[in-house]
Amino acid sequence: VDPSKVFAAVAHEMVQCLDVESAGLFRYEAAGWSFVAVSDPAPERWPSAGDGRTLEGDSILARVLRTGRAARMDSYENVAGSTAALARQLGVRGTVGVPVVVDGRLWGGAYVASMVPEPLPPDTEARIGDFADLVSTAIANAATRAELRVSRDSLGVLAEQQAALRRVATLVARGARPSEVYSVVAEEIVRCLDVDTSGVWRYASDNGITLLAGHSRAGTQYLPEGEHLTTEGDNLGAMVLSSGRATRHHSIENATGMAISRIRQLGVREGVAAPITVEGRIWGLAIAATTRSEPMPPDSEERIGDFADLVATAIANAATRAELIASRARIVTAADNTRRRLERDLHDGAQQRLVSLGLQVRLAETKMPTEFSVVKDQLSEVVGGINGVLTELQEISRGIHPAILSEGGLGPALKTLARRSPVPVVLDVAIERRLLESTEVGAYYVVAEALTNVAKHAGASTVDVGARIRDDKLCLLIRDDGIGGADPAKGSGLIGLIDRVEALGGRMRIDSPLAVGTTLHINIPLKQGYS
Known part of the structure; x- marks a missing residue:
């Protein structure tokens, strides 16, 4: 007792x-x-x-x-x-x-x-x-x-901190949008550090700070997202930018400056902050603040620093991912432009010359006297050969870059693909407007390569192809009734599809149970909307 x-x-x-x-x-x-x-x-x-x-x-x-x-x-x-x-x-x-x-x-x-x-x-x-x-x-x-209670409480705090850090780290590892990470970090800081408010801020070109995400305990308030504060005077933004380290503002009662005046309106008495450093540069800071009179725990700077490090990782990952997507997009765009140029060169060059040559040979055949029947027959065979080569070049040209895609858009191009597929295709296209050229070209070749894979490997009797716009995304569904078991890890043709979809900033999910068939769920963001 x-x-x-x-x-x-x-x-x-x-x-x-x-x-x-x-x-x-x-x-x-x-x-x-x-x-x-x-x-x-x-x-x-x-x-x-x-x-x-x-x-x-x-x-x-x-x-x-x-x-x-x-x-x-x-x-x-x-x-x-x-x-x-x-x-x-x-x-x-x-x-x-x-x-x-x-x-x-x-x-x-x-x-x-x-x-x-x-x-x-x-x-x-x-x-x-x-x-x-x-x-x-x-x-x-x-x-x-x-002592045992203090130790148990300390272990509880540590366990809660580690659990919160794991939740944020999982988001970062999944490639969540930085804005989502900011919001979760602000919420976890309030919960783990037992403070009243927290925020993730970014330094602007004028060395002021802009609130990207904030969170407050029930019954308290914080600044609205997007609010910009200058850092003149005595405040955490200026202190972190100057020192490059986590710091603490013990009392703001006698401090000066715009930021302090604004924070003082919220009843804040003390705050700690840690820098968010990306590629060696202070990008922003994470702040935790309390309205209570008792001081924040002595390890608050270290604890908020752990969250700031995860925010920095999320930002760096997002930048790396954006650079990767942009690099992939440039490669795919260059390849598509090369295809288009080859198709145009074939159409305007070799095909036109073959058509002209065929007409000349046919004219020569008609002018040949009847007694030269053997020569006329040979000329006729030459014309037939020219027409055969012309047909093959037209097929090659369509495979390189179909003219109907440029002229009619994704819907008509998919209908053409369906007609040419050796496996019967049930087509469901609900796209009434033209999309960006890069999106149409990417989607066309994804469907074309998927149908080629089905014909070569799936052993399917039918393929369903669906295309529609939903939530600012182009959603493609390609489903066959073949043998299933498709696995990109085994080096199948699915790897090329994944690369092309991700080059457009999209995602592809593969469901391929054995003896059931393969289904591709593809979402490609429209980014800039319709063309």
């Missing part, structure tokens, strides 16, 4: 067991001593618990403190000091006191007091000592429990 209950019980039991008028416990303090517990038939006569006294003069309390052993006084007559004067005031004639030692240190003592002239029995010291030992044990146990 709580030590105070033990103190009261000990004082009461000493009165009962030693048959004395009064007993109690006292504790030594820097300026003297104070009562901890008193048991007396008239407790109102005694000072209340916590009431302190000095130790000048002679008394059992002074003797116990001086010797560290039990002490006895059979009379307080003619004894100097405030403690002796209190004893005479209460009618105390004789006292016995013993030390209470906790962890090798003199904590205080236990005493019994008699109101009769006869001295207390000679075994009183030993009997009180047994009670004093129990008091020592109770105090030591309470200290141990307190």
Whole structure:
């Protein structure tokens, strides 16, 4: 139980067991001593618990403190000091006191007091000592429990911090948008650091700061997202930018500047912040603030720094991913432009020359006299050969870059693909407008390559192809009833599809259970909308 209950019980039991008028416990303090517990038939006569006294003069309390052993006084007559004067005031004639030692240190003592002239029995010291030992044990146990509770609380805080960091790290690893990471970090900081408000801020070109995401405890408020504050004066934004390290603003009561004035309106009394450093440059800062008067924990800077590091990682990852997507897009665009140029060169060059040559040979055939029938037959065969080559070039040209895609858009181009597919295609296209050229070209070749894969590997009897616009995305569905078991990790043709889709900033999900078939779910962001 709580030590105070033990103190009261000990004082009461000493009165009962030693048959004395009064007993109690006292504790030594820097300026003297104070009562901890008193048991007396008239407790109102005694000072209340916590009431302190000095130790000048002679008394059992002074003797116990001086010797560290039990002490006895059979009379307080003619004894100097405030403690002796209190004893005479209460009618105390004789006292016995013993030390209470906790962890090798003199904590205080236990005493019994008699109101009769006869001295207390000679075994009183030993009997009180047994009670004093129990008091020592109770105090030591309470200290141990307190330490254990603090340790348990610290472990709980650490576990909560680690769980929060794992949640944020999982978002970062999944490639979540930085804005989503900002919001989650602000929320987790409030929860883990037990503060009232938090925010993720970015430095602007004028060295001011702009709020990207903020969070506040229920019943409190924070600044609106997008608010811009200057950093002149004494504030966390200026302190972090100047030092490049996590820092703390202990009190904003006397601080100056626009940011401080704005924050003061929210009742904030203290804040900590850590820099968000991306590629060696301070990009922004994470802030935690409290409206309470008690100071924030001493490890707050370190703890908020862990969240700031994850924000920096998310930003760096997003930049790397954007660079990768842009690089892929440039490669795909260059390849598509090459295809288009080859198709145009074939159409305007080789095909036109073959058509012209075929017409010339056919003209020569018609002008050939009848007696040269053998030559006429040979010329006819040449014309047929030219037409055959022309047909093959037209097929090659359509494979390189179909003219219908440029002329009619994605819908008609997909219909052409469906007609040419060796596996029957059930087409469901709900696209009524032209899309960006890069999106149309990418989607066309994704479907074309998927149909080629089905024909070569799936053993399917039919293919469903769907295309529609949903939530600013081009959504493609390609589903066959073949053997399934497609796995990009095994080096299948799906890798090229994934690369092309991701080059457009999209995602492709593959479902391919064995003996059921393969389904491709493809989402390509429209980015700039329709063309």
